[in-house]
Amino acid sequence: MSELLSVSALALMLSLFLGLLRVVRGPGAGDRMLATQLIGTAGVGLLLVLSVSLKQTALIDVALILALLAAVAAAAFTGQQRGTGDD
């Protein structure tokens, strides 16, 4: 199981890293935000795997908060302000 957890952590980190390339590359703001969502999901997965492999149960709570706040970030990105002629 320990090997599997190590492999999972690295695979999730790789996934996060690929998402990072898209965040840096863009081209549009929407693409970057999308990639940020992927980084968030990969981060949630990585936290869950780390919570088992580092024996830190509390990291599950961190994963929950990260998942919830990723939704808040997406909402903040798409909210339209009144009276500014927002895009």
Place this chain on the structure above:
Amino acid sequence: MLTAHWLYGMAGCLIVALGLRTALLHAALLQRLIGINVMGAGVFLVLIAVAYRGPGLAPDPVPHALVLTGIVVAVSATALALALARRLAAERDHG
């Protein structure tokens, strides 16, 4: 000295330098603010690296408490700076 100390500590130092450079040189207020925030994150990285004791060992809680305080203070200072920038823009437009 653990490898993790070295890696995260040095990354923290580099991030402090990057953030400070932007805070000093960038023309746009917003990017300067982000620079200051990134610089803060670098300092936090250094502190958390110092608190780390190795896998399976309990880290030092005092730097953790300091960083926790720092994160909250940084976000409120950023908010105040944004409010100042907004007022500045309004004065420049109409003053």
Place this chain on the structure above:
Amino acid sequence: MNTTALLVLDVLLVFSLLSLAAAALATRDARRSVILFMAFGLVLAVAWARLLAPDVALAEAAIGAGLSGALLLAAVREQPRRALSGDTKPIHSRNDAGLKVTLQWTVTLFCVALAAILAWALTQAFDSASKDALAQAVSANLAASGVSNPVTAVLLNFRAYDTLLELAVLLTAVLGIFALGPARSGYRSAGPVFDGLTRWLVPVLILAAGYLLWVGAHAPGGAFQAGATLAAAGVVLRLAGQRTIGLPQGHTLHIVIAAGVAMFLVVGLSLLVLGRPFLGYPPALAGGLILLIECAAMLAIAATLVLAFLGGRPQPPSVNPAGAKPGALSISMLRSRSREFPSDTDSHNAESCRGFNEEKNRC
């Protein structure tokens, strides 16, 4: 997890952090910079978890990855082109250009030197033998602190003065924001999908805040993380175009903002009257007193962060619902389901004229 895998993970994490920081700072596009900074916050939360700092990871997940991004995005959105882009004066002569390059190199060299000094100091710190004295003092006195999470013990007991002053800093920041002008104009009423998101996300965020506050005594969590999570609920309601976002009005709001500092002072002074040192809790009562202070601090932090997102003094709505209690922050959030209609042009104009800029422009 074996050492090699951990090492590879560390290298990848550090590389991600460095490249995201560099990318966020290199661009001239403000919105790109903000999104990259949000991604930086996400990766940073994972790094804190990896370094066994779950308390910090919670705060970073709530603030770094969520709230400060929302704050900065609101600022970018409001002044799309002009104000935040600052004083980019055109370069007039070759002389100026030369000066600029010199300045850039000087500052860069200064920053590199600073990083080198910091790195040197860090190696000294890692090598110093006495570094564990504080950590040992904390674990030796943890049993008498009233909580079993060492970070909460440090924040609310051993270094309670720091936290009191931190809450004072937050209060000062929010007073500054109040003094600088009215809040940004609100958001358009969101579509059905956004509304659906709001409907479950807001209660879950409030619930998560309560949970974090409660577990903070014995596990990672506490007033800061809970306050930030509660504030996120208010931010989502604001983004969805709701009229009420859970903030009380008038004097009640002032009480809530000052609640953290006030509760700290009340507890500290009462202890002083009873013949104990300021904020020196009796061990038997420490747990309860800490929870009391944390409840007040959570409400104050949440109100501060929501006001930070508003960016100014909240405008009183036309009808002032009387009798909201200071503790009613989260309850009134749940109750507020009143929607604004975007087709209603009158309220639309009135709302936009509340914005500081529009006030002088259009009305």
Place this chain on the structure above:
Amino acid sequence: MIDAMASLLIVSGLGFYLAGSIGLLRLPDLYSRLHALTKADNLGLGLLTAGLALHAQDLLIALKLVLIWLAVLAASAASAHLIAQHARRQETPS
């Protein structure tokens, strides 16, 4: 037996994660990337949490894992829609 099943679930979850992120990199435009991303969110994390939950000794932890998956499921569906809507708005200014 349970171990083998948990491992299988975790490995297939990782497959979806990697497929999702490769799709995010390789696909040509935002809308098709959106499609790749939701696979990673929903199935990748779903399978991963299922595998980890099978392994958890504590029922409470298993429940929390399922809760996280549900939260991500609902959040990612909504935010994918919102980001797509945002992109559409920018294409066709109303």
